[in-house]
Amino acid sequence: MLDVVxxxxxxxxxxxxxxxxxxxxxxxxxxxxxxxxxxxRFDGLRREDAPLAADxxxxxxxxxxYLDRVxxxxxxxxxxxxxxxxxxxxxxxxxxxxxxxxxxAAVDMVLGGDVANAFVACRPPGHHAETAMxxxxxxxxxxxxxxxxxxxxxxxxxxxxxxxxxxxxxGTQDLLWxxxxxxxxxxxxxxxxxxxxxxxxxxxxxxIMNRPLQPMSGSAAMRQVYDGAIFPAIEAFQPELILVSAxxxxxxxxxxxxxxxxxxxxxxxxxxxxxxxxxxxxxxxVSTLEGGYDLHALAASVAAHVSVLMERGx
Ligand SMILES: [Zn+2]
Numbered sequence: 001m002l003d004v005v006x007x008x009x010x011x012x013x014x015x016x017x018x019x020x021x022x023x024x025x026x027x028x029x030x031x032x033x034x035x036x037x038x039x040x041r042f043d044g045l046r047r048e049d050a051p052l053a054a055d056x057x058x059x060x061x062x063x064x065x066y067l068d069r070v071x072x073x074x075x076x077x078x079x080x081x082x083x084x085x086x087x088x089x090x091x092x093x094x095x096x097x098x099x100x101x102x103x104x105a106a107v108d109m110v111l112g113g114d115v116a117n118a119f120v121a122c123r124p125p126g127h128h129a130e131t132a133m134x135x136x137x138x139x140x141x142x143x144x145x146x147x148x149x150x151x152x153x154x155x156x157x158x159x160x161x162x163x164x165x166x167x168x169x170x171g172t173q174d175l176l177w178x179x180x181x182x183x184x185x186x187x188x189x190x191x192x193x194x195x196x197x198x199x200x201x202x203x204x205x206x207x208i209m210n211r212p213l214q215p216m217s218g219s220a221a222m223r224q225v226y227d228g229a230i231f232p233a234i235e236a237f238q239p240e241l242i243l244v245s246a247x248x249x250x251x252x253x254x255x256x257x258x259x260x261x262x263x264x265x266x267x268x269x270x271x272x273x274x275x276x277x278x279x280x281x282x283x284x285x286v287s288t289l290e291g292g293y294d295l296h297a298l299a300a301s302v303a304a305h306v307s308v309l310m311e312r313g314x
Contacts, residue, residue, distance in 0.1 A: 030123055051104075107149055117274075162243075169245055246305060
């Protein structure tokens with residue numbers, strides 16, 4: 001019997017964030033992940049219900065005015081649109097509080113030494129949400145809030161973030177721009193939504209590292225930029241914890257983008273993140289679901305990602 005090394009945080013409330021018909025960020029995404037992770041090879045996961053965040057957690061990164069505006073917008077039924085892409089149903093706010101709470105609880109559990117790493121499978125995603133603005137299917141900066149929690153609550157000195165979602169994490173960049181204790185590293189397709197993430201966007205303290213990738217650039221270009229630039233920068237930074245914005249929409253089958261990564265690329269990338277975490281911070285990783293819109297590719301890629309976290313956390 002192997003030790004339990006990987007926690008999985010999710011919650012049925014995250015199925016109650018319902019988006020309009022045809023919207024790519026749909027309930028079926030989380031159901032597909034749930035089916036994939038119900039396989040016997042994931043029996044060793046420590047399965048945790050995502051707790052609700054407290055308001056003060058959200059206020060680590062967002063303004064009170066914004067939180068009040070989101071809360072006031074929740075509809076009794078049907079949908080309300082916060083922007084062109086981001087919609088709320090009656091269950092959306094509770095789902096979003098689960099996502100923030102799960103990221104915080106995962107950080108607590110990993111820093112407490114109960115598990116080596118954790119994966120958070122909640123929705124809505126978070127990496128496009130800015131300080132006072134929803135964007136791109138995202139309400140709150142789940143991962144950035146967890147970064148601030150690790151720094152301010154646990155007293156860590158350095159936290160690194162890897163964002164391999166195919167879209168630039170403009171929200172994470174906004175929330176961590178002036179945070180010298182955090183190193184935010186992102187690969188993303190360019191040109192593509194949201195349009196930010198150029199090489200020269202480097203943060204208030206040189207703490208942002210953007211490496212845009214060309215459409216159709218594929219596996220080799222991805223591996224080169226991680227091994228040649230991003231992982232050396234993280235190793236030089238010597239983080240005490242690594243957080244991952246795990247979007248799986250760079251997959252070749254994804255309908256929203258064209259980077260042409262394979263399921264095996266996600267296994268490789270996860271393994272290399274585990275290498276770096278092993279060298280810097282005792283393997284401590286918290287990974288959180290962002291995008292990924294082809295249901296089969298998403299389920300297979302999440303399974304590959306979580307499998308490697310389980311194997312390499314030993
Ligand atoms: Zn994305």
